[in-house]
Amino acid sequence: MYRIGIGHDTHRLEPGNGLWLGGLNIPHTQSAVGHSDADVLLHAMTDAILGAAALGDIGELFPDDDPRNKDRSSSSMLAIASDRIKKAGWNIVNMDCVIFAQKPKILPHREGIRRHVSDLLDLDINQVWLKAKTGEAVGPIGEERAIAAECIVLLETQPAFNKT
Ligand code: MG
Numbered sequence: 501m502y503r504i505g506i507g508h509d510t511h512r513l514e515p516g517n518g519l520w521l522g523g524l525n526i527p528h529t530q531s532a533v534g535h536s537d538a539d540v541l542l543h544a545m546t547d548a549i550l551g552a553a554a555l556g557d558i559g560e561l562f563p564d565d566d567p568r569n570k571d572r573s574s575s576s577m578l579a580i581a582s583d584r585i586k587k588a589g590w591n592i593v594n595m596d597c598v599i600f601a602q603k604p605k606i607l608p609h610r611e612g613i614r615r616h617v618s619d620l621l622d623l624d625i626n627q628v629w630l631k632a633k634t635g636e637a638v639g640p641i642g643e644e645r646a647i648a649a650e651c652i653v654l655l656e657t658q659p660a661f662n663k664t
Contacts, residue, residue, distance in 0.1 A: 503655045504552055504652065505551035505553070505652070505655065506551060506653075507548030508651075509540040510647070511533060513532055513644060513646055515530055515531075516529070519647070520542075522614075523539065523542060523574065526604060536573070536577070539574035542575060545617065545653070546581045547651075549582060549592065550584070552654070589657055589658050590655040590658065593653075593655065594628070594653070594654055595627065596630075597649060597651040597652075598649065600649065602642050602644045603644060
């Protein structure tokens, strides 16, 4: 059996010293504002896999009024969500993601992000793809006031669960 899931996230940008994106700290003159490390890409991935498995969403698992989630690493949130779907009998087939950011350029960081995410989720690097789009200098993304990400994931039933 297969299931598809989608995740989306947006964070506000403010002057700062780097962005957490896909689990990496990317040098930039701005930072994303959020309760955790504000990693839009990992938040979108987390929501996509939880949604595909019908196992809640990132806000339910990690409420922002819980002090334990303050400055929590988004890599740890994604890993917890991944454990949750695996325990329910699902494996990730692939993820395809888009980052929406006027700056910085994402391409130089793409392979590093794909490597980090695939290692974190115990996937082959070719199961994780990523692209980036600017905001064409218009709207909150284009005016560098926000950064956003979307992710689509396909899950399949683990072989052991197929037999039962
Ligand atoms: Mg978020």
